[in-house]
Amino acid sequence: SQQGEEDPQALSIQEGENATMNCSYKTSINNLQWYRQNSGRGLVHLILIRSNEREKHSGRLRVTLDTSKKSSSLLITASRAADTASYFCATDWDNFNKFYFGSGTKLNVKP
Amino acid sequence: DGGITQSPKYLFRKEGQNVTLSCEQNLNHDAMYWYRQDPGQGLRLIYYSQIVNDFQKGDIAEGYSVSREKKESFPLTVTSAQKNPTAFYLCASSASGPPLGYTFGSGTRLTVV
Numbered sequence: 209s210q211q212g213e214e215d216p217q218a219l220s221i222q223e224g225e226n227a228t229m230n231c232s233y234k235t236s237i238n239n240l241q242w243y244r245q246n247s248g249r250g251l252v253h254l255i256l257i258r259s260n261e262r263e264k265h266s267g268r269l270r271v272t273l274d275t276s277k278k279s280s281s282l283l284i285t286a287s288r289a290a291d292t293a294s295y296f297c298a299t300d301w302d303n304f305n306k307f308y309f310g311s312g313t314k315l316n317v318k319p
Numbered sequence: 320d321g322g323i324t325q326s327p328k329y330l331f332r333k334e335g336q337n338v339t340l341s342c343e344q345n346l347n348h349d350a351m352y353w354y355r356q357d358p359g360q361g362l363r364l365i366y367y368s369q370i371v372n373d374f375q376k377g378d379i380a381e382g383y384s385v386s387r388e389k390k391e392s393f394p395l396t397v398t399s400a401q402k403n404p405t406a407f408y409l410c411a412s413s414a415s416g417p418p419l420g421y422t423f424g425s426g427t428r429l430t431v432v
Contacts, residue, residue, distance in 0.1 A: 211361065239418050248428075250325075250409055251362075253420035296361060298421075305350050305369065305413055306377075307421070309362040 212240070212280075212297040212310035220316040227284040229313040231297030232277075240273060241298045241307060242282050251296065254282075289319045321346045325410050325424035331432050332397065332404065340395045340427045342410035348422070349415040351393035355379060356407040356426075365408075368393055369415070397429060405431050 212233040221227055231240070239258050243251040257264050257273045257280065264271050270283040284291055294314045298307040323344040332338045342351065350369045354362035364377030368387040382401025387393050393412075397404045407428050411421040 241418075241420055243421075243423075248407075248426070250423035250425045251411075251421070253422070256418065256420050300418065305415070305418055306352075306364070306367060307418075308364070309354070311359075311361040 211308045212299045214310045214313040218314045229282045231280045233299045237299045243296045245294045287317045292317045323424040330429045335399045342393045344412045348412035350413045352411045353395045354409045
């Protein structure tokens with residue numbers, strides 16, 4: 209399977225701390241995306257990074273991509289209680305618009 | 320406001336029944352997708368469609384069927400052949416061309432009673 213695998217499965221931190229989640233995948237990709245899902249809701253797109261990019265920023269989010277290690281990381285700086293959610297990475301490989309999702313990292317930010 | 324609407328939010332199915340989940344988008348997106356999510360797990364692709372009147376099986380298409388007669392609509396039917404249909408179903412859409420990310424609906428929770 210091409211599915212990415214997130215690590216850790218669960219993460220609990222205090223408000224104000226940084227949260228780092230990792231994603232590893234198996235075969236070469238064109239694009240990798242990160243999504244957030246609040247409990248019982250749909251997913252919200254956070255950021256997309258292309259295979260020729262190494263780092264992208266969006267507000268408090270920083271995503272890195274290391275294609276040689278087939279891995280990506282999502283860093284949330286200065287976390288807030290509202291960041292409590294599950295975070296998923298999604299990778300494509302044979303089709304630009306077909307993405308495979310990992311099983312997610314469940315982040316709990318304690319106030 | 321543009322978006323993607325799934326209905327109903329909750330659906331209960333008796334054994335042996337077919338049920339249809341609705342997905343409508345007004346984003347003018349060409350591609351639409353159905354994913355299944357089981358508790359504590361990631362999303363698995365059921366079916367996807369990149370243009371009207373065309374769709375492709377995903378990784379877990381058995382027991383499901385779809386149609387794409389209109390650009391805006393991509394309904395999913397869960398048939399009686401699907402042995403374990405209780406799950407959270409998510410519909411998504413995306414524009415054609417270089418990927419910019421999916422827009423997801425808010426999901427339908429299907430329970431077999």
